[in-house]
Amino acid sequence: MLSNRIQKIYRRIGLITCSSVFLLFLLGGLVRATGSGMGCPDWPRCFGLVAPPTCDCDLPPNYQHVFLEKRLKKVERFSAFLEKVGMEQQAERLRKDPSIRVPEKFNLTKAWIEYINRVFGVLSGIFSLAWFLWAWLKKDLKPYRLWVTIGFIFLVINAWFGSIVVATNLVPGIVSLHFLFSFICLFAFIYGLHQQKPFRWINNSDEDIKPIGVWIIWATIWLIVTLGTWAREETEMLRVSHSLIAPGEKILDLRAMGFSFIIHRFLPAGIWLFAAYFLRKQSKFEGMHYGSPWFWIFVVSTLQICLGAVQVVYVLPIWSQTLHIVFGSALLTLSFIWALSEQSAQKVDY
Secondary structure, eight states: HHHHHHHHHHHHHHHHHHHHHHHHHHHHHHHHTOOOOOOSSSSSSBBTSSOOSGGGGSTTHHHHHHHHHHHHHHHHHHHHHHHTOOOOOHHHHHHHHHHGGGOOOOHHHHHHHHHHHHHHHHHHHHHHHHHHHHHHOOOGGGGGHHHHHHHHHHHHHHHHHHHHHHHSSSSSTTTHHHHHHHHHHHHHHHHHHHHHHHOOOOOOOOSSOOOHHHHHHHHHHHHHHHHHHHHHHHHHHHHTTSSBBBSEEEEBOOGGGOOHHHHHHHHHHHHHHHHHHHHHHHHHHHHOTTTTHHHHHHHHHHHHHHHHHHHHHHTHHHHHHHHHHHHHHHHHHHHHHHHHHHHHHHHHHH
């Protein structure tokens, strides 16, 4: 009985931790969409305070210079670290980036959006720490410690990376890495849950696709998400150069986007067609299964494609940017859980 109770507490804390990490994708998407990443120019505090000030009247007259100097010192430390690990060119590029030396003005809305994102980041850290300690304090949980530990380590690394994102003034590439590191953390935590009690997707009776096929779908979606993060970086660079909108038109200038955006734009259609084919095949013989992974892959892919079109036509509205990030994260997470489910089901069958 005691062992069952320990296992239940482990799973409950794990589910709360995974949910809190996924919530950060929503908040992080809102931060990116509203351009609030520099709403607080320092880390972990906000303008040197525990909570954002109500107005710039609460700050010293030279606050912009003060926080700029702090940021430059942190950038220098990070550049030195890059040099030590053999990334001299990246370090030099970072030092010479002109955006690093742009002082940040106080904006109440952006400060609070970024601050709320940080608060939930701290909560995720507390939940993951509790899960990590529970796994290590209870002997019955010894088999599950590895992936919980890996997830916790990546969460700590990503928290540090968050401070680098602020210090580097959202330099392209650094923000994308911060986002992708979050997925590594989440997947490690999900696998920690899967080890304790394997996921089994209800109403999944399709025997035409093997686990390796689902893993390929997951890897493809991760590629799409990765290219999407870089596409978002490209739009920021185009915005700075005032070439975001196509000349003589009112839509996003697709010609100015790189080749990676072309792949990001058209590859989801392949996932959509693949899901539509298997969903139709499944419903033809067994009726529509609303719990089928094909159904949810199809639905979320449809929403993503529609949101992508909105992004282009209406030039990155805040609401569509946020939802695009959330649904993309959901699609990647669902496919990962599905792959784990298929893998465990095959082991049981054999």
